[in-house]
Amino acid sequence: MLTEIKGLNEECGVFGIWGHEKAAEITYYGLHALQHRGQEGAGVVTSDGETLKVHKGLGLVNDVFKQAEFSDLSGHAAVGHVRYPTQGDGGIDNVQPLLFRSQTGSMALAHNGNIMNAYKLRGELEREGSILQTTSDTEVLAHLIKRNRKTSTVESMKDALQEIIGAYAFAILKEDKMYVALDPRGLRPLSIGKLGDAYVVSSETCAFDIIGATFEREVLPGELITISDDGIETTRFALREPRNMCAMEYVYFSRPDSDLNHVNVHASRKRMGIELAKESPVEADVVTGVPDSSISAAIGYAEQSGIPYELGLIKNRYVGRTFIQPSQELREQGVKMKLSPVRGIVDGKRVVMIDDSIVRGTTSKRIVRMLKEAGAKEVHVRIASPPIENPCYYGIDISTREELIAANNSVDEICDLIGADSVAYLSTDGLENAIVKDKTINQGICNACFTGNYPVSEDKQASISYTRS
Ligand code: AMP
Ligand code: SF4
Numbered sequence: 001m002l003t004e005i006k007g008l009n010e011e012c013g014v015f016g017i018w019g020h021e022k023a024a025e026i027t028y029y030g031l032h033a034l035q036h037r038g039q040e041g042a043g044v045v046t047s048d049g050e051t052l053k054v055h056k057g058l059g060l061v062n063d064v065f066k067q068a069e070f071s072d073l074s075g076h077a078a079v080g081h082v083r084y085p086t087q088g089d090g091g092i093d094n095v096q097p098l099l100f101r102s103q104t105g106s107m108a109l110a111h112n113g114n115i116m117n118a119y120k121l122r123g124e125l126e127r128e129g130s131i132l133q134t135t136s137d138t139e140v141l142a143h144l145i146k147r148n149r150k151t152s153t154v155e156s157m158k159d160a161l162q163e164i165i166g167a168y169a170f171a172i173l174k175e176d177k178m179y180v181a182l183d184p185r186g187l188r189p190l191s192i193g194k195l196g197d198a199y200v201v202s203s204e205t206c207a208f209d210i211i212g213a214t215f216e217r218e219v220l221p222g223e224l225i226t227i228s229d230d231g232i233e234t235t236r237f238a239l240r241e242p243r244n245m246c247a248m249e250y251v252y253f254s255r256p257d258s259d260l261n262h263v264n265v266h267a268s269r270k271r272m273g274i275e276l277a278k279e280s281p282v283e284a285d286v287v288t289g290v291p292d293s294s295i296s297a298a299i300g301y302a303e304q305s306g307i308p309y310e311l312g313l314i315k316n317r318y319v320g321r322t323f324i325q326p327s328q329e330l331r332e333q334g335v336k337m338k339l340s341p342v343r344g345i346v347d348g349k350r351v352v353m354i355d356d357s358i359v360r361g362t363t364s365k366r367i368v369r370m371l372k373e374a375g376a377k378e379v380h381v382r383i384a385s386p387p388i389e390n391p392c393y394y395g396i397d398i399s400t401r402e403e404l405i406a407a408n409n410s411v412d413e414i415c416d417l418i419g420a421d422s423v424a425y426l427s428t429d430g431l432e433n434a435i436v437k438d439k440t441i442n443q444g445i446c447n448a449c450f451t452g453n454y455p456v457s458e459d460k461q462a463s464i465s466y467t468r469s
Helices: 023-033 067-072 118-127 138-147 153-163 206-211 247-253 265-279 295-305 328-332 362-373 411-418 428-435
Strands: 013-018 041-047 052-058 077-083 098-100 107-115 166-173 178-182 191-195 198-202 214-218 223-228 231-236 244-246 286-289 313-315 339-341 350-355 378-383 422-425 444-446
Touching: 013 023, 013 107, 013 166, 013 178, 023 041, 023 067, 023 077, 023 198, 023 206, 041 107, 052 067, 052 107, 077 107, 077 166, 098 138, 107 118, 107 138, 118 138, 138 153, 153 178, 153 223, 178 198, 191 206, 198 206, 244 247, 247 265, 247 428, 247 444, 265 295, 265 378, 265 428, 286 295, 295 350, 313 362, 339 362, 350 362, 362 378, 362 411, 411 422, 428 444
Parallel strands: 244 444, 286 350, 350 378, 378 422
Antiparallel strands: 013 077, 013 198, 041 052, 041 077, 098 107, 107 166, 166 178, 178 223, 191 198, 191 214, 223 231, 313 339
């Protein structure tokens, strides 16, 4: 059995650049493009070849960085990080990149993912005398690298990476080099680009477009890349395994303009909508998507079904910056912060409401009620991914089975619970067809939260598919 991992469970964004005189500013723009991957905190560490400098804080990238900060962040190399709000420990100590200084050199780590055996490794490290400063799983890797006695950093890193189990994309900065590593199954996205002569690395390619960089290639599963003034060198720390890119990156997390493992996110979502319309058609007057992540799938559903796509719901784009939330009393009176129905579009209509996923079911319930209050005659909910029945151990905040509506209810029961006229989900085959265009190019996906087939388990690193009994 996989053990339930408690504690930090985060989806984050990493960015790095080597060989650019404005490394800190470029990283700021890169993090801006990755802001959707984490809003709790942001940080940048730079290297000028001799020392590492850090600036980080809680909040959005724009809140953490002001113009003055950049004059202190000199250097030709940088790594940056945006952090997702966590359920467990938060606070500035866990905001990344984590920076460790020592007489033999400093090291900054930016990580997206989850080290499943972090708790066990922490115990071992503490018994050997390490004093860990944060509750972040990322710190474990730093200690594993540091305690390794190999003469070269790359060899120490390879040993350390072989000890950790889970899903991870790392960008690590030392004074004279940057290192980039991806877990043996490639669960998390990570790409390399070029900006002039500089190398850039990012969780998502949308950050390359914003800074004017060109995509070079994906970081491969089990690959450790070293970037320095001598160029780029690659080695492996794990055998080549089939890739299992996280399906939820396509379904919900990544930006539509990003390409993950050679597949554009918007295009894959549109195909999810097309597959969904083929599998679960319904007679209706309009198709609408829950902004922003479901718009692409709604366009696909409308195209395939021939039912017109309409803007039936509007998102207030400033909601993330609002500190005064309505009280329960005001909420009950109908004060909504995030989404509003477009009455003129849905009034008197049979509406197909496309959402990318249902986790706990609270969002769908609220939106169905909202559309009905705005006059919708019928609301047919179509979900552009299969039912989420299993928790994620690989860094996405899909918490415990008890909270997952689909783990505890049939589709008919979900329909009753959210007050819809009908509910249908995309099949797992439909999801795979929408994402995997060519098995020789983008290979497989992880769909464990839908199927329970975990590609990596805590006791067997990236070797066989783990099937939950
Ligand atoms: P819920 O109300 O819990 O069912 O939330 C479902 C909505 O949250 C979906 O419409 C998604 O857009 C979004 N979502 C899906 N997965 C996650 C996640 N892991 N963390 C936060 N939001 C998510
Ligand atoms: Fe992504 Fe789900 Fe796999 Fe987690 S279990 S990595 S959310 S597909």
